Amino acid sequence: MGFSSDYRNKLVSATDAVAAVKPGDWVDYGAFCCAPETLDAALAKRQIELWDVKVRALAFPGIAAVSSEEAGNGRFIYNSWHFSGGERKSHDKGNCHFIPFVYHEGPSHYRNNIRTDVCMVRVAPMDTFGNFNFGIANSFQRAIIENARKVIVEVNENMPRCLGGAEESVHISEVDFIVESDNKALLTLPDAPVTEVDKAIATLIVEQIKDGACIQLGIGGMPNAVGKLIARSDLKNLGVHTEMLADSYLEMYEAGKITNNRKCLDKGKMVYAFALGSQKLYEFLDNNPVCASYPVDYTNSLHNILVNDRVVSINNALEVDLYGQVSSESSGYRHITGTGGQFDFAYGAYHSQGGKSFICLSSTTKDKEGKVISRIKPVFNPGTIVTLPRSITHNVVTEYGMVSLKGKSTWERAEALISIAHPDFRDELVQEAERMKIWCAANRNDEVLHMVGACA
Structure with missing residues (x-):
């Protein structure tokens, strides 16, 4: 077809092209x-x-x-x-x-x-x-x-x-x-290291996934750990509907776990809005009819997420407070990433038939001085951005366990979240929960009950 002449006519240097920009x-x-x-x-x-x-x-x-x-x-x-x-x-x-x-x-x-x-x-x-x-x-x-x-x-x-x-x-x-351009190589992401904490969290999550589930994974070591565990599991006929396609999906696909045959929407296709990973992943995507690239108002549409059954959404967080609010994008006033599609998939997965949303984080981290701090906090520090409001959060997972917050009152949420916090911080969290009026003698968690007298 006759597009080569159009190409030559529109071909200019980068310097000439950016001359189109005006004050x-x-x-x-x-x-x-x-x-x-x-x-x-x-x-x-x-x-x-x-x-x-x-x-x-x-x-x-x-x-x-x-x-x-x-x-x-x-x-x-x-x-x-x-x-x-x-x-x-x-x-x-x-x-x-x-x-x-x-x-x-x-x-x-x-x-x-x-x-x-x-x-x-x-x-x-x-x-x-x-x-x-x-x-x-x-x-x-x-x-x-x-x-x-x-x-x-x-x-x-x-x-x-x-x-x-x-x-x-x-x-x-x-x-x-x-x-x-000078055909510079595309950015590739190194394989994120998987820690023992990641493995512990991933094990808890994979136990909740059923055959035929439709998977959405975020970025980082923990989602990588989930992908590796799935690749070695007995799960089968998994589907993919995600915003980001990463190497963990390729690993699951090569292990025969992903077929997309149970999907209700885009059956047989791995649906995604963007990809970041290795050169091997990019080569896999090139002219591959198994994969379907869509704009994000399609991949992250609430309707398109929930129309598939058994959607499993797995994403990282920086902190969770005792109300169940999730912060995934800032640490105080320092902005780290963005909301991205975490809200979209947390909400959409929960509304899918048999769907589940998981927010994952290690129980502790270290501050700039090397001091160990809890990532489950009574309340967020000033400036911290709430990515998921407490009404949206479903399952929260640390290396100490998994809790569901749906349908729970404030005292039930506090009890549940304290139960999966690092043991060194649980007493302090109970004291703060009492001060916040979200802890009472009705609580039955044996590990923290000794801190409680009567309802505050």
Whole structure:
């Protein structure tokens, strides 16, 4: 088909492409590994001639050039929907700002609430039909493009072609400029180490999973441990409907545990919105019809989550308080990540027929001085963001056990959560629960009952 001439006509240097950005513009970057690193570097070089340029990104792989101290001072104002490690460091220096949202609402913000002047997104090479595939980061790329005044694609030959699904590509007719990058390798994640605590938590969770369950895993050592245990288990006919596809799914698939044959929606398909992991995972996704890339308002839609039976949602947290509130994105005033899809899947999984949501965390951690502190707290420190309100939290798991908070009163929640806290902190937690008026003589937990007299 005759798209080669269109390609040549729209092909420009990165320097020429970013000339489309004007003072006062809103510039949107592609998400995760679709972030346009070549264009970002070119845009940062225009810092002297630009001012009040607002950039939005989502988990930029590293530190964006426009978020550096040199590019700041009112020239660029950098914002992120979900912090990567690099964006967290930029935030610590005052060079990155967070945008609160729940993941499934991302596309609607672009279609209803905010403006985009220039969209820059990294893509796979154009196919014979004139399409540039978004590769391993569908997320809400289409919504951004539909909202943008100018669209610039940055071609990277290492980007796998990830089949839809839906909204997984942009046609050359919708593109204003094409930039060929230096084909830098995509970000890969090392295999997260699995601790003994992770293994203990994973064991408790896997015991709750049934044949035919539909799995959503978060990121980190504990979800990796769950995947490894499932791969070695007797479970069968598991399905996948998730926002993030990681190597743990590949391990389960290669072990024959994932067939997707019991799913009610997208039967036979592993459904996801973005992928982060190893090069092996990216090669697995390339032109693989078993996998289906969708925008996040599809993967994280409450209806689409709950329409599958026995959905199991497994996510990490930083802290849980005695009311059952979950914090997964900040430590006091220091922002760590973002809400992401934790709320979407915690809520959706619970409403699935036979579904379960699990929030997992080690019972303790260490502060900057090396002091051991409890991750189950009476109340959160000032500035700590609540990711899940207490009314949404279902199961909470530490290495000391698993408790369900659904339908429980405040004193029942306190008793349950204290029972899975580290033993060294339980007496203190009971005292705080008494002071908070959520502990009484009706409590029957033998390990903490000796702290209690009568109802406060």
